[in-house]
Amino acid sequence: MLYREQIDKSRIPAHIAIIMDGNGRWAKQRGQARSFGHQAGAEIVHVIAEEAARLGVKYLTLYTFSTENWSRPVDEVAALMSLLMDSIEEETFMKNNISFRIIGDTQKLPAEVLDRLNQCIEHTSANTGMCLVLALSYSSKWEITEATKQIAAKVKNGELAIEDIDDNLISAHLSTNHMPDPDLLIRTGGEIRLSNYLLWQCAYSELYFCETFWPDFREEEFCKAIYDYQKRERRFGKTSEQI
Numbered sequence: 548m549l550y551r552e553q554i555d556k557s558r559i560p561a562h563i564a565i566i567m568d569g570n571g572r573w574a575k576q577r578g579q580a581r582s583f584g585h586q587a588g589a590e591i592v593h594v595i596a597e598e599a600a601r602l603g604v605k606y607l608t609l610y611t612f613s614t615e616n617w618s619r620p621v622d623e624v625a626a627l628m629s630l631l632m633d634s635i636e637e638e639t640f641m642k643n644n645i646s647f648r649i650i651g652d653t654q655k656l657p658a659e660v661l662d663r664l665n666q667c668i669e670h671t672s673a674n675t676g677m678c679l680v681l682a683l684s685y686s687s688k689w690e691i692t693e694a695t696k697q698i699a700a701k702v703k704n705g706e707l708a709i710e711d712i713d714d715n716l717i718s719a720h721l722s723t724n725h726m727p728d729p730d731l732l733i734r735t736g737g738e739i740r741l742s743n744y745l746l747w748q749c750a751y752s753e754l755y756f757c758e759t760f761w762p763d764f765r766e767e768e769f770c771k772a773i774y775d776y777q778k779r780e781r782r783f784g785k786t787s788e789q790i
Contacts, residue, residue, distance in 0.1 A: 550770040554602075558777050560730035562606040563599065564745055564752070567592070569736030569760030582626045587762035589634040598766045600643040600677040602773070606726045607679050610744050614652060614686040628660050631683075635667050644676030650722040651685030678726065685722075687746035694720035723748055731776045733769075735761045753779055 567588060574584030592609060599607045612627060640647055647667045656664075664683075697720050701707040707716075718724060728748040732741075737758045741749065755772045757764075 550767055550774045554770055554774050555777055556603065559603045559773065560753075560776055561604070562608070562727050562729045562731075563604055563773075564608040564610070564729040564732045564749070565595070566610045566732070566734040566736075566742060566744055567761040567764075568734055568738055570762060572736065573760035573762045581623060582630075584760075584762060585627060585630055589630055591762055591764060592634065593636065593639050594765055595769055596639065596645065596677075596679050597643055598769055600645055602770075604677055606729075607677060608650075608723075608726075608729065608745070609679070609681055610685070610742075611681045612651075612683045612685070613743060614655075614684055614689055615743070617655065617684070628657055632660055632663050635663060637667055637670055640667070640671045640674065640679070644674045645671065646674040646676070646678045647671045648678055648680045648725070649683050650680060650690075651683045652689055653684060655684045680723075680726070682744070686743040687741075688743055690722055691717075691747060693722075717747070721747065728752065730781075731755060731772065733757070733772050735759050735764045751781070753781065 570584035570588040571581040572584070573587065574581050577583070596607060611631070616627075617624065635647075639645070647664075649664055649668070653661055653664075664681075694717055698707065698712060698716065702709060702712075723745070728750070729745060729752045732745070732749050732752045733755045734740075735757055737756075737760075739756050745752075753776050755775055757768065757772070759768055
């Protein structure tokens with residue numbers, strides 16, 4: 548039986564975060580340039596976004612480009628930026644009632660890329676279904692550092708007292724303050740680490756790692772991850788008896 552037929556539609560995780568890893572290795576296996584893998588991976592974004600929306604996921608956050616990725620070869624970064632421009636298909640968002648957001652140090656993005664992204668954000672803002680979030684020029688350490696600076700400035704200006712600072716206040720100053728923390732984090736490509744992604748937000752997320760490279764991660768693999776998630780008991784520090 549297919550995993551998509553076994554999952555409980557009433558217990559779909561509200562927020563799924565994905566580290567889309569393995570594009571380059573997938574291309575190398577086929578004797579192709581890394582850009583070939585990135586192109587294939589961009590196509591899978593649309594596949595998984597549509598499946599997530601169909602299942603009732605409320606937020607889907609995709610690790611698209613990290614702050615560390617700026618150190619990659621110039622031609623690869625340029626190709627990724629060009630691909631980002633070309634792969635934003637508003638038709639997909641509108642057809643599936645998906646709104647679009649971005650998080651990260653977006654001022655580092657080329658102006659034409661940022662303009663294209665902002666257009667899509669504006670045009671899909673009235674959609675009421677799933678919210679697709681791209682983490683671009685993002686790192687969790689950068690995000691937490693920026694939040695700390697904002698809070699420190701408010702304390703300095705007398706807007707906040709040190710005693711006011713708690714985990715809720717910090718969360719409110721993160722770029723993800725418009726959505727709940729991820730219930731499930733998926734990483735494709737065989738690596739078992741978080742790579743500076745949503746470190747604060749994933750404190751209690753269920754983690755799922757698989758060997759499948761991102762360009763091969765299709766609907767059934769996605770449903771398999773959700774099925775695995777649904778078999779787990781989320782206790783948040785409590786005992787099984789307290790749940």
